[in-house]
Amino acid sequence: MTQTIINPTPKDYKSDVKPTWCPGCGDFGVLNATLRGLAGMKLAPDETVVVSGIGCSSRFPHFMRTFGFHSVHGRALPVAQGLKMSRPDLTVVAVGGDGDFFSIGAGHLVHAALRNIDITVVVMDNEIYGLTKGQTSPTSPHGHVTKSTPYGLMASQFNPIATALSLNVSFVARGYSAKPKDLAALIEQGIQHKGFAFIHALSPCPTFYHTFDAWDAAVTPISPEHNIQDRNQAMMLALNTEKQFTGVFFREERDTMDQAAQKLAERGNPFDVEQYIQRYA
Ligand code: SF4
Ligand code: MG
Numbered sequence: 583m584t585q586t587i588i589n590p591t592p593k594d595y596k597s598d599v600k601p602t603w604c605p606g607c608g609d610f611g612v613l614n615a616t617l618r619g620l621a622g623m624k625l626a627p628d629e630t631v632v633v634s635g636i637g638c639s640s641r642f643p644h645f646m647r648t649f650g651f652h653s654v655h656g657r658a659l660p661v662a663q664g665l666k667m668s669r670p671d672l673t674v675v676a677v678g679g680d681g682d683f684f685s686i687g688a689g690h691l692v693h694a695a696l697r698n699i700d701i702t703v704v705v706m707d708n709e710i711y712g713l714t715k716g717q718t719s720p721t722s723p724h725g726h727v728t729k730s731t732p733y734g735l736m737a738s739q740f741n742p743i744a745t746a747l748s749l750n751v752s753f754v755a756r757g758y759s760a761k762p763k764d765l766a767a768l769i770e771q772g773i774q775h776k777g778f779a780f781i782h783a784l785s786p787c788p789t790f791y792h793t794f795d796a797w798d799a800a801v802t803p804i805s806p807e808h809n810i811q812d813r814n815q816a817m818m819l820a821l822n823t824e825k826q827f828t829g830v831f832f833r834e835e836r837d838t839m840d841q842a843a844q845k846l847a848e849r850g851n852p853f854d855v856e857q858y859i860q861r862y863a
Contacts, residue, residue, distance in 0.1 A: 584626045592617035595627060597647045608785030608794070609639045611759030612706050613646075615783075616675070618762065619769030620648070630673045633662040635682035638713045639706035639785065642677045656687030659694045662701050670700070670840055673773060680707040684720040684740050695749035695778055700838045702772040702779040706759070707742060708787035716790035728790075743820035743831055746780045747813055753779035754816065754832040758801050759786070760794050764828065771830065777838050784826060797826060804829035 587594050595617045603609050620630060630648040634640035636655035643650025649672075653661045662676035683691055683705045694701075709721045710728070717730035720740035727734050746754045753775040757765030765783060772779030784801065786792040802825040809815055816831040837845070 584629060586626050587624070590621045590624055592621045595620045595647050597645055599644045601645050602641060603638060604787075604789045606788045606794075607638070607712075608708060608759035608783075608787065609642070609706055611762045612639070612677075612704065612765065612783045612785050613642065615757065615759070615762040615765035616642075616646070616677075616704065616769055618766035619773065622766060622770050623773060625673055625773075629671065630675070631662075631665060633658050633665065633674065633676045635678040635687060636713070637679040637682050637711075638787070639677065639679040640682060656682050656685070656690065658682065659687060659690035659703070662703075663694055663697070663699045666699050666701050667840070674701040675769075675773070676701055676703045678705060679712070679719075680705060680709060680721040680740075680742070681711050681719045684742065684745075688720070691745075692749055695746065695751045695780070697839045698752055698777045698836060700776055700778070700840070702769065702775075702781065704769065704772075704781045704783055705742065706783050706785035708785050708791060710787050710791040712787040712790055741820060742780075742782045744817060746782070747817050747820055747832055751780045751832075752777035752834045752836055753830070754782075755780070755830045756782040756784070756826070756828045758784045758797065758826075758828055760798065761801075761828070764803075768830065775833065776841075777834075777836065784828075800824070800826040802827055804831065 627648045632643045632646050632648050633651040634642050635658040643652050658676040658678050662674050666674045711717045711719050716728055718728050718735045723739045725734040755768045757768045768781050772781050786794050804827045810830050810833045819827045
C-alpha cells in the first residue's frame with residue numbers, strides 16, 4: 583500500500599541513519615536539497631527509489647527513508663534504468679560521485695543519455711576521489727598535485743555539462759551544495775521532466791580538496807535571459823572555464839524509451855521476416 587504523507591516536510595524523507603560524511607562535506611547540502619525536493623513534490627517514499635554506486639556520496643540511500651539500492655562501483659545507471667523499465671510507476675533517482683559516473687561508469691552515462699529513460703541523476707562532483715583518500719578523478723584539473731599525481735595531473739579535465747549536452751541529454755542543470763534551496767528546485771524540475779535528467783551538483787570535499795570558499799567565488803547563476811532550448815547557448819556557458827554557471831542549461835521534450843516502445847507497439851510488428859529474408863538471402 584502506498585505510504586502517503588500529508589503535508590510532508592524534508593524530515594519525512596530522512597532515515598534514522600546518521601550520515602557518516604566528514605564534518606563540512608558538501609554532500610550534506612545535496613542530501614538536504616534532495617529531501618526538500620522530494621518533500622516539495624509530495625512523493626510517496628515507498629514509490630521512490632534512490633540508487634547509488636560506490637564512493638562517499640554513494641552512501642546516500644542509507645540516509646533516506648525511501649527505497650534504496652547501494653549497488654556496485656559505477657553501476658548505478660544500469661540498476662536505475664532496469665528498475666525504471668520494469669517499474670515505470672516508481673520515481674527513480676540515481677546518485678553518486680564524479681569517479682563513479684565519469685570514470686568507471688562513464689560508458690553507462692553515454693547510453694543512458696541516448697536512451698532517454700525517465701530517471702533523474704544527481705552527480706556530486708568534488709573533483710577528487712574522497713573515499714580512497716584524495717587521488718585525482720576525471721574532473722580534477724590538469725596539473726593537480728595529489729598522492730597519485732605527485733608531478734601534477736597530465737590528463738585534461740572532464741567537463742560534465744558539455745559532455746551531457748553533446749550526448750543529447752534532455753534535461754541538463756547544475757546546482758551547488760551550498761545553495762540547497764536552489765538545488766532542491768533543480769531536483770524537482772529534473773524529476774518532473776519526462777526523460778533522462780542530469781543534475782551536476784558541485785559538492786566540495788574539504789578533507790581532500792576544495793573548500794566552499796573556492797567555489798563560492800566561481801559559482802554564478804545563469805541569466806534569466808538564457809534560452810534553455812538553445813543547445814549552442816548552453817554549450818557556451820558550459821565551456822566557460824572562469825565561472826561555474828548554475829541553473830538549467832538545457833531542456834528538450836522528446837520521446838522517452840517507453841514512449842518510443844509504445845509507439846512501436848501501436849504500429850504493430852515493424853520487422854517483416856519474409857521481406858528481410860528475400861532481401862538478404
Ligand atoms: Fe566528504 Fe571528502 Fe569526507 Fe568523503 S572524504 S565524506 S567527500 S569530505
Ligand atoms: Mg569524487
